[in-house]
Amino acid sequence: MLDVHLRLFCERLKRVLAGEEGALTLPDSTNLTPLFKNLLTESEIIATTLLGNYESDMARLLFQLVKERFDEYKLSLPFSQLLQAEESDEEDVKRADVLEILNDINDFVHESEEAIDTFFIKIMQQQNGENESESSTKMAFLVGLHSKIIDIRNRIQQLPPGDNGFDISEQSNKIIRLLSEGQPQLDISEFERGREKLFDLLIEGPSGLAVVAILDSNGFDKTAFAADTYNNNHVKFYFDCLAWVRVSVAYDFRMILDDIIKSVMPPSGVSVIIGEDYQLKKTILRDFLAKKKYFIVLDDVCDNIEIWDDLEEVLPDNQNGSRVLILVTDPELLTSLEMENGEEIRLDSVLIEGPLIRLKHEAWQFFILHYGSAPSENYMNEKINLTVFSRTCSVWELPFYLKVCCIYLCVFRPGIEISTAQLCQLWIAEGLIPYNSEETAEFYLKELIHRGFIQVSKRRANGTIKACYVPSFEFISIYLVADKTEFVRMSDMKEEPLANVKRYLILDRLIKFFPPEYSDMYIQSFLNHSSRSDHLALIDCENFCKKFKYLRVLNLGSAVLDQFPPGLENLYFLKYLKLNIPSLKCLPLLLCTLLNLQTLEMPSSYIDQSPEDIWMMQKLTHLNFGSITLPAPPKNYSSSLKNLIFISALNPSSCTPDILGRLPSVRTLRISGDLSYYQSGVSKSLCELHKLECLKLVNESKPSRMVLSEYQFPPSLIQLSLSNTELMEDPMPILENLPRLRVLKLKQNSYLGRKLACVGSGGFPELKVLHLKSMYWLDEWTMGGGTMPKLESLIVNPCAYLRKLPEELWCIKSLRKLDLHWPQTELRQRLRTFEDMEWRQNWRGKQHQPDFQFQFPENCNLLPTVFGEISNAIQIHRNEPR
Template sequence: MAAEVPTIILLDKMQKMLLVLAEERFIFPGLRSRVGIAVNELKQILSFLELEIPSGTKLKAPFLPTVHCADYITESFLLTTLQRRRKGVTKFIKTPLMAFPPWTQLLFSLEMKKVVKSFRAISCEFTKTLDLANKTQDLSIQVSALEKKLIHLEPDVLVGREDLEKELVARLIHDNEQRLRVISLVSKEPLGKTALARKVYDRLDIRQHFQCRVWLRVPRDLEDHDRLLIIIKQILPRDLKNVELMDDTQLTYMLYNILMELKFLIVLDDVCSVDDWTMLVRSFPDTVNGSRVILTTRDINIASEVDPWSCPLELSPLTNEQSWELFLKKVRRQENSSDLNSFKDEILRICHGLPPSIVLLGGLLITLESSEWSKVTRSDPAHFGEDLSPLLHIVGLSYHRLPSVLKPCFLYLALFPKGYEIPTRRLLLLWLAEGFVQMSPKAGNVPEDVAKKYLEELIRRNVIEIARWKSDGSPKTCRLPFFLYDVFLPKAEEIGFVHIHHCGSDCTYADSSESSIWRFADQFGVKSISKSHIQHLCSYVSFEGQKRDISNREIGMVLNRIISKGGFILLKVLDLEGVYKPLLPENLGKLQNLRYLGLRWTCLHSCPVSIGDLPCLETLDMKYTNITTLPSSIWMAKNLRHLYMNGVSIKNPSKGSSTSLQTLMGLHIGSNESTIHFLDRFTSLRKLGLTFQSKSMKCISVISRLGNLQSLRLRSRDPFGQPSDLELKPLKEHSTLSNLYLLGVIKDDIHLLPQKLEILTLSLSGLKEDPMSVLGKLPRLNTLRLFAGSYVGSKMTCPALQHFPVLRVLKLWSLEELKECTVEQGAMPQLVELEIRGCKKLEKTDGLEHLPALKELILTNMTEDFVADVRRRLGRDKLISRTLSTSHN
């Protein structure tokens, strides 16, 4: 399992190599042929690897170093050629021969000769283990699933735990015991402990009952200091000065004092030892106010020791009826379906009542035709190895049936820490930078769209779970399920796909050519990588928290070591998101193969000027930093597709520059700049975010000509930083714009808004007339946010008669003059979430009880009388009251 992933990656590179060689007239004799033979041998070997032949396991070990070696020489050859072309070596040569220097071709050809010999030897050995007539499989059938339309994604369902959920809720909020109590959820097997805890943790009645909720996963390799920091930052999310510099005793004392004033619920997920509890419990005060701790563990002895007076809740496998109900929900089919019933007994037999098995099997079968189900449900577990547990059998089936293009993308999730919420934005761009996204020859395909399809397919197969959703129903963050992480992280490390540095550990690889690191992840503290380990390094990702004066120095040392090693620098990904002020070397531009540079949340005040010398750069993410300027040379990065900033000024590009920009967020245009004149060059733009002064308002006319634009954020300010005028008329006829954020005074009629908007946010708009009758006629609007100063009137009415037909989310923030709000019966029939925040003069609301789909009414920083009135009219099942406000960036 997983051994074929490096082969898939190499095969894709060598196929691209063939296309490059086909464009050249003068090639060293036999080079094309050798590459072609290597490609064919790789395809042959891949067919064996994907069959997961048990007897072929011993053959995989010597094969992987050959794959890694071939990957390195292929990548180096392509990089060499690319560098020569950029430096203009071929500029004055009439023939294209010099694009591939003769000695480079010769050396590469000799290396490929060795590679082909090794591949053939491995292929012959595999052939001996399996009848050739049975070895092939139609990979095109696997990939065809990606072309199917994704069924609307739904949150995970919890089946068969209703009684346990009621019991857990009762102990949390209905128990008369006021002293601090620990409620343990226990099962040796993965039966849904975390899912049950999460379901209860997110319930409205729980969120109302406890003033403070904290979720902490307790991995073995997470230091006590970091655990305390995670808890404190969840309670007080704002920046805490010097909190990282406190020792364990100071943090414990600080957390104890914070919790003394609160009724709290703390979830400790996946506790592996009593020592973990002993360390944390010192910071949990027993103030006799009904505070609770939920603890999930596999060990019943731990549950008994942490709270001898509380009876643990033990989870059991689902019954056949419960298992079948969960399965039907996962395949989204009706119980009376005859094709399903014929497989019912087989499905129940192989799932053994384990929720993860049912979820995975459902995700697998939903991608197949009913005629293929028997091949899966009647498969032999020995096909994947000996003595497999029921769950591992299903895991093997699910992974084995993944399309080849998805396997590297799936395995890449093991690079992130266990339980880590991965922003989908970050994940998709990393896949692209790594080269995992394979483009089909179909015209009009955009890599970002293909990457999104990959993610949707993995979600549909239930091998990725969604952690958080955006207001429009799309996934915001995702993660690898715990039980899959435990299986596939060792596999990914075993094949050399990733190397994870855990807390307190150093690199343990021996200094040899076979021990090179390809993808290195710092999960809990930066450690230096020796020179012998960076020869093949293509990705460096850090998950280090913002520990001042530690991470920055170590990161700088690592980068200097990479750059100073000489030769070819293969590094493609440098992701330092969240690392506090990493020291970036001034010669950063020497990373000629770098495609992803992640600096989000690094607190940097500047970046090296040489950042504009990164020719392969596709993504530059410096959002939420203190950087205010970038060199104009950044426009010369012709492969740049995504540029994330906030309030950054860049000088105009030269006339000869070109760009493939898809995303340009956070650009600042001053009053005396002519930047607006080149905006219309970016014809591929899909997302644009600008801050401009009123004198540059004509940029809106330029924006209206960007025919692919889908998301637009405009901030109009005067020289003193105050909101200035905005014009809507140029945007009226825009046919692709679906997400619009406007900060500034709207001078013309809001009837001029684009009609295909799905998400609209207004801030400081200064609207004097009630906008709801106009906005309610936007036929596709599903999210509306009216922030501070957007409406300055005192009355607001949401009329009926087909207004807001598909609106799901409405937020009214800091409308200081608003006194009355009325929702007429029949308006907003699909509204699920309503938040009213900081509207201090709002005294009267009518019609909220007529909203049939409303699930959450969130009141933040509202007067006590207003909250009490709404609570009395609606009841507690639709009300959450909060007192702390947060930023809406």
């Protein structure tokens, strides 16, 4: 793992020789191709052959470097004896020599990368009209690299033979045994009693606001335990609003506040509230919850004592039985509390009693639910540290292609929701994915999920993974490796930035990064994950672009810019760019000089005008804007954006055969704007997209005159979503003929009629998911026999006027989920008898029971009766754990 930079450098040299690195291939006039080939040959010999003999030595070195981090914080490691094996002085000297050579290799890679980057920049500047430099001057940037790599190779060959006595897998197994030795497993009866106690606390506990903390013990998964209660039907009926929020080791209450707001408040107002001032948001949330009985779960809470004061500011106590459930990762968090008798909580006493301990925190009633007999101090020094170190070993054991993708995860905050699409794009931009293949990136993602380094937080309607997150323990383990290999550096770490760190991460405030002392850093990736919307001055942006001219990845996150940053057009290597420029209306011409750009993210920008030169950006794969208008291709230009696969959101004015016909690879397309005015162009041009799989149509005009029957959808379409289209004609007879359609979402104001009729026999042959949302006046729905034979999930929200569901639905054996919101009395009466239906009998005895869900209005008088009569298999749909 300590040779990670060299191995990635080898992959980059291969791309250079294949003409995939930089906008230009190597000029023949420079005679540099043989030099690059020699560099690649020598680098591969060192990386795959010579250093391969010292894998055990490098593993032990990394093991010891990570252990030193624990020593810095004076954390005892009960497995330290694993590293205490006696070694000869000769072994110590050899290992020191290996470490010195590895440091020299990293210096060599750093120098080589900078020289190659400088070389390509000179070529690109020459093409852009700058003064031509002499060929000898260009080659001067690369002189001496070959001799240096030869010298490193000779030094490695002079080392004594490697030591194969250190096995990471063996050490990992020993740590796992230490984790389980002498620790009693939680009995299932204890689990059930604990669930009853927690349930009683939530439903029948004190009338005032009560906080319950759940801690780990061996054999006890606190998250699964809490989720079991959170998803209980009685709990969902009892509380007016629920929220499940991850906190994690990187505590940021601004993000926690936003997540609570998104979970408990109506979606229609969330987008406005999120953009408000931090203090105002706290006031808005408190006022909203003042009239609610709420239940909030905070998962993965570490030693963030300030959380108590932060929560008191936004969570009112109205003596109505509201509850907060906190899943504690680090028990030191509880040392700020007191026992009921006033005794202070100590790390050596918190966990001795159980399962239920009463505490107090000022005006709040506080409880701890825990099973175990070990004092908290032991818990921290043994369970937590052993777990972290065990997972660190798991990182080392990964094959290299997964290892680099895994340690890259630490560029995100622990616990933060990560878009899987964004993650895959970043992996590709960083050169971690062979052949820039998104399919390969998705495979790596699934592998890391399978191995437990990533948790899934959201899935799309079709079941694919939409978002994920890295739990705190996994993040700490991953970051320990990333830090010691100089793979990434965080801005808020105390150490000075390291010379060879190529990736820099902002977690606090971006504005603090701009002092001149950072000017000598050679970085290839800069990512701002601060939750603060800092306003950046143009002079700072211009200086930033001058200092860091070798960037491949630039994500300025939520930082607000007034205009396109001056000098950004000189970042020739840029592959991934994300900016927040709400006022930008015209895409600057200079942006089109970034010919290596693959992903362009400006979701807050609504572009009315784009330059023709955008058609020169042949490597673009993803365009993500609030809205973007593409120009017609120049008349003398016959090429296309052949690699573009994702566009959101395209203005309907750009939906012409000439434009869409130049986008042969687009698979996902969102069109947003006046669909009525551009009806003719949009409806007849979509068929030009022969690979289109996902289409979203959002109308933004009033009144709408969209006519769906005029649309010519490509047969490749798999997912279709309509919003605000205000259709007057029944869309089902038109859409049921799409041969590959699997997901259909008819969202708010998509159809204004009262009747839906799926009349064709065998219509919707592949449909698996059907969402009917905000079709307020729908009162009749009919289906023909054999329609939707593969339907798995049906959501109708609301169904206030729908008198009955089609009887043909009960014949669909694949149906697993039926989610009805606010059904009227007549439909409720029909649903009460569903257990007596013949189709229900067909399910008995099967392993996977269908998941039927209903939701009723809060003021419904029939609620207790209906709940008592409907089967326990029916679930009330609210906010699920995220």
